[in-house]
Amino acid sequence: MAAFAAALLPAFALAGEPAMRTQTGSAEFDRLFALAQTELEQDKVDAITDWSFNDQKPFPCVCFETGEKWHYVWTRDLSYAADLALARLDPERTKTSLRFKLGAVRTRGVAQYRGKLVAQDTGSGGSWPVSTDRVVWFLAARHLLGDRAFREEVEQALFLTLSQDDRFAFDPHVGLYRGETSFLDWREQNYPAWTAKDTTFIAESFALSTNVLHYEALRLAERLNRENGDTDKDNAGMYAAKADALREAINRHFWNADRGTYMSYIGTAFHPVPVDSYDLLGISLAITSGVAPPERARRALSRYPVAALGSPVIWPQQPNTPIYHNRAMWPFVSAYALRAARTTKDSERIAFEIRSLMRGAATAGSNMENFELTTQAVHFEDGPLSGPVVNSKRQLWSVAGYLDMVMRGVFGLEDDGSVKPMLPTQLVPTLFGDSDTIALDLPERRIVLRKPENSGTGGLLVAGTSRTEGRETVVDLVPQGAFVQRLLRNGAQFAPPQPEAPKPERVGDAWRVAMPANTVLYADGKRIGRYESAQTVDVAATGASQCFSATNMGDRVESLPSRTTCVGPSQTVEGKSVRRWTAPKSGQYRATFRYRNANGPINTGITAGVFNFAVDCDKPKRDWPQFNAIVMPHNETETDSTSAIFEAGAGAQCKLVLLRGPNMSDLDHFIHYTGGKGGASGALNTADIGALTIVPLP
Numbered sequence: 001m002a003a004f005a006a007a008l009l010p011a012f013a014l015a016g017e018p019a020m021r022t023q024t025g026s027a028e029f030d031r032l033f034a035l036a037q038t039e040l041e042q043d044k045v046d047a048i049t050d051w052s053f054n055d056q057k058p059f060p061c062v063c064f065e066t067g068e069k070w071h072y073v074w075t076r077d078l079s080y081a082a083d084l085a086l087a088r089l090d091p092e093r094t095k096t097s098l099r100f101k102l103g104a105v106r107t108r109g110v111a112q113y114r115g116k117l118v119a120q121d122t123g124s125g126g127s128w129p130v131s132t133d134r135v136v137w138f139l140a141a142r143h144l145l146g147d148r149a150f151r152e153e154v155e156q157a158l159f160l161t162l163s164q165d166d167r168f169a170f171d172p173h174v175g176l177y178r179g180e181t182s183f184l185d186w187r188e189q190n191y192p193a194w195t196a197k198d199t200t201f202i203a204e205s206f207a208l209s210t211n212v213l214h215y216e217a218l219r220l221a222e223r224l225n226r227e228n229g230d231t232d233k234d235n236a237g238m239y240a241a242k243a244d245a246l247r248e249a250i251n252r253h254f255w256n257a258d259r260g261t262y263m264s265y266i267g268t269a270f271h272p273v274p275v276d277s278y279d280l281l282g283i284s285l286a287i288t289s290g291v292a293p294p295e296r297a298r299r300a301l302s303r304y305p306v307a308a309l310g311s312p313v314i315w316p317q318q319p320n321t322p323i324y325h326n327r328a329m330w331p332f333v334s335a336y337a338l339r340a341a342r343t344t345k346d347s348e349r350i351a352f353e354i355r356s357l358m359r360g361a362a363t364a365g366s367n368m369e370n371f372e373l374t375t376q377a378v379h380f381e382d383g384p385l386s387g388p389v390v391n392s393k394r395q396l397w398s399v400a401g402y403l404d405m406v407m408r409g410v411f412g413l414e415d416d417g418s419v420k421p422m423l424p425t426q427l428v429p430t431l432f433g434d435s436d437t438i439a440l441d442l443p444e445r446r447i448v449l450r451k452p453e454n455s456g457t458g459g460l461l462v463a464g465t466s467r468t469e470g471r472e473t474v475v476d477l478v479p480q481g482a483f484v485q486r487l488l489r490n491g492a493q494f495a496p497p498q499p500e501a502p503k504p505e506r507v508g509d510a511w512r513v514a515m516p517a518n519t520v521l522y523a524d525g526k527r528i529g530r531y532e533s534a535q536t537v538d539v540a541a542t543g544a545s546q547c548f549s550a551t552n553m554g555d556r557v558e559s560l561p562s563r564t565t566c567v568g569p570s571q572t573v574e575g576k577s578v579r580r581w582t583a584p585k586s587g588q589y590r591a592t593f594r595y596r597n598a599n600g601p602i603n604t605g606i607t608a609g610v611f612n613f614a615v616d617c618d619k620p621k622r623d624w625p626q627f628n629a630i631v632m633p634h635n636e637t638e639t640d641s642t643s644a645i646f647e648a649g650a651g652a653q654c655k656l657v658l659l660r661g662p663n664m665s666d667l668d669h670f671i672h673y674t675g676g677k678g679g680a681s682g683a684l685n686t687a688d689i690g691a692l693t694i695v696p697l698p
Contacts, residue, residue, distance in 0.1 A: 018037040018038065019442075020441060020442050021440075022406060022411075022438070022440050023438060024432070024438040024439075025432045025433020025438070026433065029358065029406075032361050032362060032402070033403075035366075035367075036367055036402040039367055039399045040086075040089070043064050043065055043066075044063075045063060045065045045071070046060060047059060047060050047061060048061045048063055048065055048071055048073055050072035050675075052122065052673060052675020053072065054672045054674060055674050061073065062093060062096050063093065064086060064094070064097050065396070066396050067369060068393040069393075070392055073100050075101045075118065075119060075120065075134050075137055076133055076183055077397055078097050078101065078396070079137050079138075079139055080136060080139070080183070080336075080397045080400075082098065083139045084336075084401050085400040085407070086396075086400055089403065095147065098144075101119050102157055102669065103116060103667030103670065104116050104667065104668050105117070106671070106683065107683045109660070110660075110661075110666050113160050116157050116160070117160045117164060118134045118135065118138075118157055118161045119669040119670070120132070120664055122673070122675070123180070123605075124185060124202060125602060125605075125608050126597070126600050126604075126608030126609075126634045127607075127608055127663070128169075128608065128610075128663065130199050130203040130633050131179055132177055132180070132210055132214075133180070133181075133183070133209065133210045133213055135161060135162075135214055135216075136213050137157070138158055139213065141157075145224075158220060159221065162218065165177060165214065167629065168610060168661060171206070171269050174249065174253065174272065175248075175249035175253075176206040176211050176250070178204055178205065179203065179207060180203075180207060181207040181208070181209050182213060182281065183313075183330075184209075184279060184325050186325060186603075187603070188321060189321060189324055189325040190264065190314045191265075192560040192561060194498070197635070198602075199634070199635075200633055200639060201268065201564075203633055204642040204643065205266065205267055206265060206267075206272075207265040207282070208254045208262050208263065209279065209282035211246065211250050212282065212285040212289050212291050215243055215289060215291055216285075216289050218239050218246060219239075219243050221235075222243060247291050250262075250286070251293070253266055254266065255296065256274065259276075259278070260302075261300040261301075262283050263276075263277065264282055266525075267549070267561065267564070268643070270524070270545070270547055270590055271522075271524060271525050271547040271566075273549055273561050274525075275560060275561060276558035277314065277316070277495075277560060278304060278315050279313060280304060280312070280313050280334075284301070284333070286300070287300065287301060287340040288340055297340070298346070298483055301349060302344075302483075302485035302488075304488070305487075305488040305490045305491040305493070306352060306489060307373050308374070308489070309329075309359060309373075309376040310334060310352075310353075310356035310359075310373070310376055311329055311333070311334055312328065312329060312491045313325055313333045314326060315491055315493070316493045316557050317373070317494045317495065318560070319495065319496070320497065321385065322384070323373075323385060323386065323387025323388050323389065324370070324388050327374075327492070328370045328387070329370065330369070330371075330398070331357055331368065331402065332395075332397035332401040333401075334356055334357055335357065335400075335401030335405055337349070338350060338353040338357070338405055339408070339409075342408075342409070344483055345460060346482065346483045346484070347424040347458065347460045347483070347484055348487055350423075350424050350460075351426050354405060354424075357402055357405050359376060363376060363378075364378050366393040367393075367394055367399045367401075367402050368391055368392070368393060369388070369390070369393075369395040370391055372387065372388060373492055378391050379391070407440065410431065410438075411438075411440045411449065412449075413440070419447055419475050420462070420463055421461065421475065422460045422461075423461040424459075424461075425455045425456055425457055425459055425461060425479070426457075428461070432451050437449060437450050437451070444471065445471045445473065446472045446473070447472075450475065452464075452478055454479070455477075456479040458482075458484055459480060459482045460480050461477035461478065461479060462478060463476075464478035493557060495558065495559050495560065496552040497552060498551070498552065498560050498562050499550045499551065499562050500562060501548075501563040502515075502549065503565065504548055504565060507538065509541055510538040510539060510541055511538070511539045511540075512537070513548060514534075515531045517531065518532060518554075519551065519552055519553060520550060520552075520553055521539075521550055522549050523548050524546055530553060541568070542568070542698050543568070543569070544697055545567075545590060545696060547567075548565050549562050566695070569695065570695045571693070571695075572692070573691070573693075573694060578655060579655075579656040581656055581694060582651065582652070582653055583650060583652040586648070587648070587696055587697065588696075589648060589694050589696055590694070590697055591628075591644045591656070591693070591694050592640050592641055592644075592692070593640070593641040593689055593690065593691070593692050594640060594641075594689075594691045594692075595638065595641050596635060596637065596687065597632045598688075599678065599684055600634045600676045601676075602633075602636065604675070605675075606664040606665045606670055607663060607664075608633050608663055609633070609663070609685060609686065609687035610662060610685060611629070612627055612628075612630075612658070612659040612660070613629070613656070613658055614626070614655075614659060615646040615654055615655075617648045617653065618652055626646045630643075656692065661685070663685045665684050665685060666685070
């Protein structure tokens, strides 16, 4: 490792002495740590700008900007960076940056949320609740609760944000939160190509990473209530029960036993098709949060493939897709994978991620946003697929990931100040050289690791005896057995392209589907079969709505799913603000609206249509209506909204009402948004709404 770094590491000038210093047997390791600190200082600004805010004029904010090319503060980028290192290294600027991402409701009629909520940034289909990972804010805020005033702000934002997400993003029928994968927010990079023009599927599907972030937020809510003197019978117990149920649902729905790991996302509540796609951030968060039981945690990480020089952020790679998330490694995700490897005590993966992070920073001379997967280059020429399409130096979460790798990944410095190294023996020659010790100098303390006389091979060095004198803590390392798993090296493998949607035809008592060779058919979320040769398949008709999708089968890897085709009986209900409908039989029904929302482009904005769908039926008699969330993302042509599921008794006379809900344009955080509708021009939550279709569910 030292040899390659010596050849690649450029000479960089440091602006003064860094606040922290390492003393190891590797001059390159020490200099890269200093570089990360220099870049962190460069990311500290007094004003921020973005093309879509404040008419591109700067406005004051003592904050962290996102990188050399990104001069703004984004919720997820900031929060992951703060969780990795910023909250520890600069708590005051971190709090200022986090506060910037809060907003109060500015719209009359949505005032039941009295206080500030976390802002979901501009994004797919008009932002929240197509994307719902804004709760990552609490992953950062949890480190800064010693400040009483800030803690009160965190509590208010936490309870209000969770309340809003429970109402508009949580699906009680599945037990999961809907919405896009966290960080992987460029639709066709990791979702089916057809979602580039239709994000409704994303809005009503379920992502591993986003659900784990909600789990962490629920656990924080439980903790804060208990620390405030709450009891199990009150709010603390409620949040604990919700967190327990969510953990169980995550393990039930996302675990792929055949792969031995967690899927990145699954389909909709009415067609929860498993997706043969996996992402390293989601798996790492599932491990570090405790959502994954120990044995599953070990297996999940060990079964996630790597490439020669680092770990891909998604697997398998998608064909005909430019390099960005696809065919790429991202240093901050590698830093979370390193944390996960420490959790599972996987010595091979720990060493692999440390080497990858060092190599990337040394090669580029900066902590880059991302790298091409097979070469770890900042740009790889591949015609129209060249990339990474966008790349930035001193990317904030990459800088934070590198700092965390050094402080926690090598020296074992935990959030509570304890020192718990897990150093792979294979890294000892590089890091120690001819010395018996390595040291980390912090402003307030010095940590010294002393290697044993015999380090052994193939395992970890962990803390044995330790002693503290003044500001110096000396830890004697001792060998310990570790979970050693040979790394899977097929990280660059491609999936086949997605097939066309199935076209079921009614033949007698069955739906007949023509399946091409090497395809897989799914019905109502369940796998019907794999077909190596072209054939027709009959699926028994149920008399209710049935939904079909297909995948292509490659070399032991399935494609992402086709569009979904639903068939079966349906009723169209016309009307304006109030529609009336009579239930033909007792059971569950699914309601979907035709609509168009031209208030913004498909890839960004803050004006996703968000509505309360109220169903008030007189049989069986209910004390209150049933409420469901309906989301109408930005689109270019008329399409279907997300669906609502409700119950009705036979012959029930039902009143169906669609009421305005909240969206991100309602938050005063977006008063300065000038890149589209719903910002400086005023809140906007509308859509052109057409026919309502109701179908019976099995």
